[in-house]
Amino acid sequence: MIRHCMPPRPGGANVRLLAGRTVATMAAALLAWPAAPANASDDAALALEVEHVVTRVLAIDGDPAYGEYLGGECVTCHQASGAASGIPPIRGLPVDYAVQAMIEYKLGARPNSVMKLMTARLSDEEIAALAVYIAGMED
Amino acid sequence: MSTTRTGTISRRSFGLLAGTGVASLALPTYLRAQDKPRVVIVGGGAGGATAAKYVAKDSKGAIDVTLIEDSDTFTTCFFSNLYLGGYRDFNSITHGYDALVSTYGIRKVTGLAMAVDRMAKTVTMADGAVVPYDRLLLSPGIDIIYGSVPGYSEDAAETAPHAWKAGPQTELLKARLDALTDGQNIVMIAPPNPYRCPPGPYERVSMMAHVLKSKGFTNSKIFVIDPKDKFSKQGLFQEGWDKHYPGMVEWYGPDVHGGIKSVDVAAGTVETDLDTFEGALLNIIPAQKAGAIAAAAGVAGDSGFCPIDAASMRSTMDEAIFVIGDASIAGDMPKSGFSANSQAKVAAMTIRADLTGSKAFPAKYSNTCWSLIDTDDGVKVGAQYEPKEGKIASVEGFISQTGEDAALRKATYEESIGWYDGIVADMFS
Numbered sequence A: 001m002i003r004h005c006m007p008p009r010p011g012g013a014n015v016r017l018l019a020g021r022t023v024a025t026m027a028a029a030l031l032a033w034p035a036a037p038a039n040a041s042d043d044a045a046l047a048l049e050v051e052h053v054v055t056r057v058l059a060i061d062g063d064p065a066y067g068e069y070l071g072g073e074c075v076t077c078h079q080a081s082g083a084a085s086g087i088p089p090i091r092g093l094p095v096d097y098a099v100q101a102m103i104e105y106k107l108g109a110r111p112n113s114v115m116k117l118m119t120a121r122l123s124d125e126e127i128a129a130l131a132v133y134i135a136g137m138e139d
Numbered sequence B: 001m002s003t004t005r006t007g008t009i010s011r012r013s014f015g016l017l018a019g020t021g022v023a024s025l026a027l028p029t030y031l032r033a034q035d036k037p038r039v040v041i042v043g044g045g046a047g048g049a050t051a052a053k054y055v056a057k058d059s060k061g062a063i064d065v066t067l068i069e070d071s072d073t074f075t076t077c078f079f080s081n082l083y084l085g086g087y088r089d090f091n092s093i094t095h096g097y098d099a100l101v102s103t104y105g106i107r108k109v110t111g112l113a114m115a116v117d118r119m120a121k122t123v124t125m126a127d128g129a130v131v132p133y134d135r136l137l138l139s140p141g142i143d144i145i146y147g148s149v150p151g152y153s154e155d156a157a158e159t160a161p162h163a164w165k166a167g168p169q170t171e172l173l174k175a176r177l178d179a180l181t182d183g184q185n186i187v188m189i190a191p192p193n194p195y196r197c198p199p200g201p202y203e204r205v206s207m208m209a210h211v212l213k214s215k216g217f218t219n220s221k222i223f224v225i226d227p228k229d230k231f232s233k234q235g236l237f238q239e240g241w242d243k244h245y246p247g248m249v250e251w252y253g254p255d256v257h258g259g260i261k262s263v264d265v266a267a268g269t270v271e272t273d274l275d276t277f278e279g280a281l282l283n284i285i286p287a288q289k290a291g292a293i294a295a296a297a298g299v300a301g302d303s304g305f306c307p308i309d310a311a312s313m314r315s316t317m318d319e320a321i322f323v324i325g326d327a328s329i330a331g332d333m334p335k336s337g338f339s340a341n342s343q344a345k346v347a348a349m350t351i352r353a354d355l356t357g358s359k360a361f362p363a364k365y366s367n368t369c370w371s372l373i374d375t376d377d378g379v380k381v382g383a384q385y386e387p388k389e390g391k392i393a394s395v396e397g398f399i400s401q402t403g404e405d406a407a408l409r410k411a412t413y414e415e416s417i418g419w420y421d422g423i424v425a426d427m428f429s
């Protein structure tokens, strides 16, 4: 049941955890979205911080019920069915990918202002809960 | 909608039986099913449709959900400005309730709710049908206060549309806009605070200017007579108007026009202290209040809107009633479809907790409003909110910046399309 307790992958915060391990089409769609500003590779401190927080969050057991409530905020824009037009789909994203993405938005390593807003005040527990919900949307 | 009718009747007869003291245990099983707690929702718009879906979906059949909505379909005010601008057709902003009924088992009652008996916990419909509830959620949107603009009336709106409720008014405004010729002017009276969709009037100005400019009608002007001395995203809109529609938009705040004295829709004039403005098209957007059912239920305050508990969207006047969306006094949150959708989720969670003992988490709300200024030139403003010292308070926010590059503005517009498809799916499928 604890689907997300896989160890964080080595290789730094900006490694795309999804590539090569999930449905190819979904990976392609996601890769079309900017992962980080162009200067992110220069920003080693930010990358380190992201990695640090990702590791911390992945160690938490996310509460699926809390995730489902919080996830109500996601599905206003990211369609629960997985359909997408203009906003990337999140349905069924692997836990580690979703955690990484939320933390990158929160810490400013990804640029979108709405996502930065939505993640700005999320606690570690809330990110963990949301990731469990997002991964489970397919079930 | 025959199932709806049948459902209503059986619920009514159950109400009568129960009222005459027949013990529910003695009832046949098909009536015992009615022992489930009953949630009645008035208004199938941004707030009500979302609330109905979330109560039904998350209670997995444990709650009986009835959605009372006057219309068979819902045309969204959101993106109705894009319809005016020629970016969307009317069908694409109109949605049905079929999935709410078939997928979530919601009973849709089509008609106007007229009265609420808070002692008996019933809603009475215009046709006399009585719908009992354990929890009532009101999301009736706004009513227009026609008299707030001297000379304006419901009849006058057939000539000078407000188009602040989407539907025939929106189609009328579009037809009138499309019929203008070069050099003919538009006069808009913008609404006073608080009103539905703070950036809405100014997005509309942009879309009307876009239509005129696209036809080369650059001798036409749009005069905006505003009772407010500033407005939402003002810097962004004014920058956009100068850039895309130079010389076509003139905005007058109260310090310049001195006050709106009257309108004459037949003559096409708006008289202010400063001057009389003439337009071949008048778009009059008056002051607003909560939809009439809120006052009929006795849950609206002096302002015409409904005070709520910031942590749950429960009416402060009746613990069995919730008010969400434009009708509520939601602190720092703007009256928007996004806000109504967000409030619906908090209310739905609280209602389920009331009736089934499910867990309630701390309330969180959010909003983002996208506006289109011209083709591929989108801007946005957003915030997150939490209950704080008895009101819903903004805790974090952002706004698009003036001078942003074209690629970012285009991405913002594309994101708004994704949001529209997303919120509509969240409401109706």
Ligand SMILES: Cc1cc2nc3c(=O)[nH]c(=O)nc-3n(C[C@H](O)[C@H](O)[C@H](O)COP(=O)(O)OP(=O)(O)OC[C@H]3O[C@@H](n4cnc5c(N)ncnc54)[C@H](O)[C@@H]3O)c2cc1C
Pocket: B042, B043, B044, B045, B046, B047, B048, B068, B069, B070, B071, B074, B076, B077, B078, B079, B080, B081, B111, B112, B113, B114, B139, B140, B141, B142, B163, B164, B165, B196, B197, B200, B201, B204, B291, B292, B293, B324, B325, B326, B327, B335, B336, B337, B338, B339, B340, B368, B369, B370
């Ligand atoms: C031009 C314009 C542009 C806008 N653009 C945006 C935007 O881009 N983004 C955004 O988030 N918001 C936007 N909005 C605001 C948004 O439309 C409203 O804030 C939102 O619809 C409010 O939701 P609601 O549930 O409170 O009311 P509504 O969505 O208006 O729903 C109320 C429903 O209740 C029904 N009803 C009322 N009384 C009764 C009764 N007694 N019995 C039966 N049925 C009843 C009505 O028929 C209606 O369907 C815009 C508004 C306008 C006018």
